[in-house]
Amino acid sequence: IVGGTPGNSPWTVSLRDRKGKHFCGGSLVNSKWVISTKQCFSSCYVDLTGYAAVMGTVYREPKEGEPSTQSIALNKIVCGPSESHLVLLQLETPAEFNDRVAQICLPPERYIVPEGTSCEIAGWGETKGTGDETVLNVAQMQVQSNSECNKYFKGRVKQNEMCTTSFFGGVGACEKDYGGPLACQNSDCWVLEGVIIPMRRCGHPGQPNIFIRVSMYVDWIKKVMEM
């Protein structure tokens, strides 16, 4: 995260490859499923042997035996509708919820988050020199309407995407944050409104951030989990 600060996000998980290396973020949408982005994987049929989701820690390289850390093998990958760039990852065993590991709720189907809603992104990705890359970083941002956002991106932001406002100093997601959450607060509830996807530049000053709008795919997420 560029321009973030160390923080807490109990639904954000770290996806690890066979060497245990963090490569992307994800969000726990229930105890057995993590949502992330397709760009983190080479295909929808990738062999997930040795891949895992790590949660319950703010450290990118938690010490062995740290009691709150959970590392759960990934069992299955299901790709979302083509334009969604989303994937659901099934965990081999359910995550145990506690004060460091929690699920985030899904928005209502086709719900549009009001402009100005307070949200945050979280991840263990690159900070481009703006912070400590050994811990989870979090950055707050506000929702921007698609019409406003399209003024900057010249109409390229689609209905299944959403934006947050820009910062003069540059704040945004970066390499290895992809797949992580844009979590927005609705009274005392945190809702997964967006999924971080790669952009051309990380935290570029004055540039809004674009996310996949999760509410467009809630029906698919529920269908996969039910089936």
Place this chain on the structure above:
Amino acid sequence: HRSALNDFQRSEGRELVPWKADRVNILPGISLEECAKRCSESLDCRAFNYVFRPSLICKHLPWVGNTEIAEVKRNVNCDLYEMKVYIRKCIIGNGEDYRGHVSKTKTGRTCQQWWSKFPHDHKYTPSSTNGLELNYCRNPDGDNIGPWCYTTDPERRYESCNIPQCKDEVCITCNGEDYRGQVDRTVSGKECQRWDQQNPHQHIYQPEKYPDKSLDDNYCRNPDASPMPWCYTTDPDVERESCDIRKCSEAPKRRSRSGYTTNCFRGRGEDYRGKVNETTSGIPCQRWDAQAPHEHPFYPHIYECKGLEENYCRNPDGSEAPWCFTSRAQMRTALCLQIKRCADDIEAEDCYNGNGKNYRGAVRKTRKGILCQNWSVNTPHKTKINPRTHPEANLTENYCRNPDGDLHGPWCYTTDPKTEFDYCAIKQCAGEGPPIIMPPEGVVFDECGKRDDRKLKKLR
């Protein structure tokens, strides 16, 4: 040039859980090769966990995973290496190194314990090096009959246990592209080089790049449609050699006729069995059983399931389409692209309106090209949505439909056991945008994401 790892079978992302911590020999910071070497040299080591994160740790263990006391669990930070002689269910040569758990002879008699002299007295005494454990079949004297034992039957002093030779245990059909057995020596007896190593021979067959070829350890495999399974050898002077593996005596199971095509081809045309016998430009093909004008390795009797009859266009090597050797000496091979692709193999030029709930077309493939499962059968997936539950949805055969009004278009259950359902290879008709997003009036969350946000003062 032999790697110490050749004695071991690797299980990626697995850990053998120690049941007695005091019997684990922990060696931190040594290389994988060194870990294997020391395990091979140790009398008490049969397997090792190689932990590579957060730091390198080699853990020697005196047992393997196929025993009752052992538990193997997944661990992304660790690979398990087990000595082949302890886990192999077959023998190489006379089986002097066999350390398996068979304890019955070929006639079903139970073996006598090696430490016991009753009912048969004998000269052998179990030691830490000779492997004479319990009453397991062994070959301490290098007998040609393979592993044997004294029997508990007073009338029968000893008998062979008939442990199969590894080269006979799993037989091959055709050219052995599906062979997944445990032979790790070539026809001349040379030991195979591990596929995950580049020494002594550099090669392209890195296991992670060919996940469907099962390039495990240093076992013989056939990733390139050679006539037989083969391997790179540990002899620097011999790059690769075929392996000696028994051919199955029964004819290979013919695929169901529906898999083969005669008038057109699907995919890369490996199942094309038609009678086109000239190239795209009209040059007659050379017969597969002839070696002139072009010498070639595709003998019909070796590639018996590839349909190499007469001089018909075929695809025995996974090329892009059926092909043949041409009858002209100047042109070795050519594709037979005049053979048409089957209609159901061509991406549909169909489209759906809205969310496709009223789509009644004949597309029956997912966007990844996987054939749809019939709506009215329950294999490989149990269909919760079927013609009985949704009689109005026109769930005919395995056509893509949208019985549940999925916003993302027609879908189907797939014939891939690993993919329950997927969206179909069909696009929304031009000019139609995605469904309009309607903001709900009141937001209700059934399950809520909460967290304990500590107060800043308390944190300080």
